[in-house]
Amino acid sequence: MKFTKMHGLGNNYVIFNQLDDPGNVLEEDRYPALSRKVSQINFGIGSDGIILIGSSEKADFKMRIFNEDGSEAKNCGNGLRCVAKYVYDHGYAGRRNFTIETLGGIVSAEVEEGRTVDDHVSFVTVDMGKPGLQKGAIPMQGDPEARTIDELHTFGEQLLRITCISMGNPHAIIFTGDVQAVEVERLGPLIEYSSLFPERVNVGWVQVKGPREIECRVWERGSGITMACGTGACAAVVAATLNGFSDPHQPITVHLPGGDLEITWDVDGHVRKRGEAAYICSGELIA
Numbered sequence: 001m002k003f004t005k006m007h008g009l010g011n012n013y014v015i016f017n018q019l020d021d022p023g024n025v026l027e028e029d030r031y032p033a034l035s036r037k038v039s040q041i042n043f044g045i046g047s048d049g050i051i052l053i054g055s056s057e058k059a060d061f062k063m064r065i066f067n068e069d070g071s072e073a074k075n076c077g078n079g080l081r082c083v084a085k086y087v088y089d090h091g092y093a094g095r096r097n098f099t100i101e102t103l104g105g106i107v108s109a110e111v112e113e114g115r116t117v118d119d120h121v122s123f124v125t126v127d128m129g130k131p132g133l134q135k136g137a138i139p140m141q142g143d144p145e146a147r148t149i150d151e152l153h154t155f156g157e158q159l160l161r162i163t164c165i166s167m168g169n170p171h172a173i174i175f176t177g178d179v180q181a182v183e184v185e186r187l188g189p190l191i192e193y194s195s196l197f198p199e200r201v202n203v204g205w206v207q208v209k210g211p212r213e214i215e216c217r218v219w220e221r222g223s224g225i226t227m228a229c230g231t232g233a234c235a236a237v238v239a240a241t242l243n244g245f246s247d248p249h250q251p252i253t254v255h256l257p258g259g260d261l262e263i264t265w266d267v268d269g270h271v272r273k274r275g276e277a278a279y280i281c282s283g284e285l286i287a
């Protein structure tokens with residue numbers, strides 16, 4: 001199987017192009033194990049998961065994403081920028097604006113041309129659509145119509161105030177005065193596997209730096225700590241706005257360990273994200 005490894009701010013995925021390579025199309029039940037194997041640094045390639053680029057009946061392209069543990073996710077913000085760069089640079093798109101179907105819905109992407117030495121795309125803006133704010137959309141336990149904003153919940157011995165947002169995939173956001181001091185590795189799994197979230201959850205810790213600037217660290221469902229989480233950064237901006245920490249409808253700079261994203265929760269209710277995407281390598285997966 002031919003692959004291309006790419007990253008968005010260090011959140012890296014092994015990408016299999018299924019658009020014109022039937023060798024990259026497997027029986028449906030083989031993808032979870034493929035992702036677990038490929039993601040493993042010692043027996044595989046090493047990544048946060050795999051991404052499949054395919055054709056769609058509802059959009060210009062289709063993106064599927066599997067986490068390191070083999071679970072399939074409904075969306076991936078950094079992955080979408082990598083997919084957009086890939087399909088444009090490889091001539092599949094033919095124009096700078098196009099749509100991508102995900103399990104979480106259809107998004108639109110716009111690539112910025114010629115910003116690298118080889119004239120490939122380096123910046124991509126993705127309209128991630130509208131966030132889901134009700135418990136039923138996350139999903140999480142409780143009144144499906146109610147929102148979860150600054151709500152107190154217990155995780156193990158830990159009492160934490162959470163704000164939950166869906167970006168097609170579930171996010172629990174926690175605000176803190178010192179994001180670097182958070183024990184992400186200890187608290188992440190406690191929250192990810194809490195019975196509060198029937199489909200598990202991604203967890204983001206956010207430190208507010210100003211009305212248009214936040215800093216974020218993420219424990220990702222199915223992958224653990226990553227250098228960046230695009231949907232997590234979008235959820236963080238929505239949560240910061242709902243809690244009155246960020247200026248509404250303005251571009252917010254989100255600092256992640258792997259770099260910065262610029263995210264706007266626009267007046268039309270759509271969340272738009274601009275950031276980089278880059279190639280790492282390509283090759284052939286043997287057996």
Ligand SMILES: N[C@H](CCC[C@H](N)C(=O)O)C(=O)O
Pocket residue numbers: 011065067072073074075076077078079169170202220221222223226228229230231232
């Ligand atoms: N772990 C996520 C999928 C990857 C999201 C992240 N890498 C991003 O850039 O949005 C989930 O299970 O929902």
